[in-house]
Amino acid sequence: MVDIKVGIIMGSQSDWPTMKEAADILDELGVPYEARIVSAHRTPDRLWEYGKTAVERGLQVIIAGAGGAAHLPGMMASKTRVPVIGVPVQTKALSGVDSLYSILQMPRGFPVATMAIGGAGAKNAGLMAAQMLAMHDADLAQRLDDWRAALSASIPQVPSND
Numbered sequence: 001m002v003d004i005k006v007g008i009i010m011g012s013q014s015d016w017p018t019m020k021e022a023a024d025i026l027d028e029l030g031v032p033y034e035a036r037i038v039s040a041h042r043t044p045d046r047l048w049e050y051g052k053t054a055v056e057r058g059l060q061v062i063i064a065g066a067g068g069a070a071h072l073p074g075m076m077a078s079k080t081r082v083p084v085i086g087v088p089v090q091t092k093a094l095s096g097v098d099s100l101y102s103i104l105q106m107p108r109g110f111p112v113a114t115m116a117i118g119g120a121g122a123k124n125a126g127l128m129a130a131q132m133l134a135m136h137d138a139d140l141a142q143r144l145d146d147w148r149a150a151l152s153a154s155i156p157q158v159p160s161n162d
């Protein structure tokens, strides 16, 4: 059975195109994960159950994305000591600043590691989760080092006019 250490959760199906960026980079790095829709407002019992069982199920990091009144990452952080990385999903009305502030401004005692708004934040959340797991996984650490070196090598020194 595959050992799943990363949970990707999101408030709505509409968050998936953003959160898929986290899933894609984890795929690229060979990190197994699960993806679930867990809404703080629409499915609070599902949220509670997910948080209550996260440690015993072996999760080591949770990536939580939500938009608007984005309570999911903070509520998940209140329910489990598994580290939560929050991804503010870009919204139409307020461009994701609402999501950012909702996720970022946690009270003392219940931290959420908050990423940038949108796809860049989701991709960085996947990378951050992989980096956390790489602390105790030498093969993954090597894959991450290779990935980072390839990204650096892809950046030209001289700007192009094309």
Ligand code: RP5
Pocket (backbone or CB within 6 Å): 010, 011, 012, 013, 014, 015, 039, 041, 065, 066, 067, 068, 069, 089
């Ligand atoms: C939040 O409300 C979700 O995380 C989503 O970003 C936003 C809108 O949800 P839908 O109305 O598209 O389902 O709970």
